[in-house]
Amino acid sequence: MLAVAKGFDRKQFMAGEYILQEGTIGTRAYLVESGTVEISHGHGDSKRTLSRIGPGGIFGELALIDGQGRSADAKAVTDTVCLVIPQDVFRDKLEKSDPFIRALIRIMCRNLRSMNDKLDEKSED
Numbered sequence: 001m002l003a004v005a006k007g008f009d010r011k012q013f014m015a016g017e018y019i020l021q022e023g024t025i026g027t028r029a030y031l032v033e034s035g036t037v038e039i040s041h042g043h044g045d046s047k048r049t050l051s052r053i054g055p056g057g058i059f060g061e062l063a064l065i066d067g068q069g070r071s072a073d074a075k076a077v078t079d080t081v082c083l084v085i086p087q088d089v090f091r092d093k094l095e096k097s098d099p100f101i102r103a104l105i106r107i108m109c110r111n112l113r114s115m116n117d118k119l120d121e122k123s124e125d
Contacts, residue, residue: 008083013037013076019060020074026063027087032056035080041072041116048119052077064090066109071116 010033013019019030019037030037037053050072053059063070064087094102 008085008089011082011084013080013082015076015078015080017076018073019076019080019082020070020072022071022073023069026060026070029058029060029064029085029087029090030074030082031058031085033081033083035082036077037080037082038075038077039072040075041119058085061090062109062112065094065105066113068113071113 008031011030013035020026022041022043032053032055034055037057037059039050039053039059040047041050042048059074060070062068094105
């Protein structure tokens with residue numbers, strides 16, 4: 001993680017603070033340096049925890065890959081420090097990767113968004 005950290009800003013979040021909100025436009029991804037972040041999808045009674053991300057984990061990348069709104073909320077569970085990865089840096093690194101890998105990542109993003117849509121449909125039933 002140290003090699004990745006060079007040149008990126010650090011941002012601190014207090015426990016309970018929202019880092020990302022579902023549906024908003026993404027301009028950065030985050031790499032967790034310390035603490036825990038909860039990723040959740042949906043609203044009200046249909047809100048579901050999808051995962052918890054700890055040190056070394058990344059979140060917020062999906063919106064940077066496909067240009068759509070944030071697919072989930074991200075909230076600090078504990079006091080958390082993240083490295084902020086700007087959109088231009090993220091996209092530059094992605095565009096320099098192998099075309100096959102880029103295509104695979106975009107397919108995985110479409111599949112993830114499709115699964116989120118199916119979760120939304122089930123929660124409406």
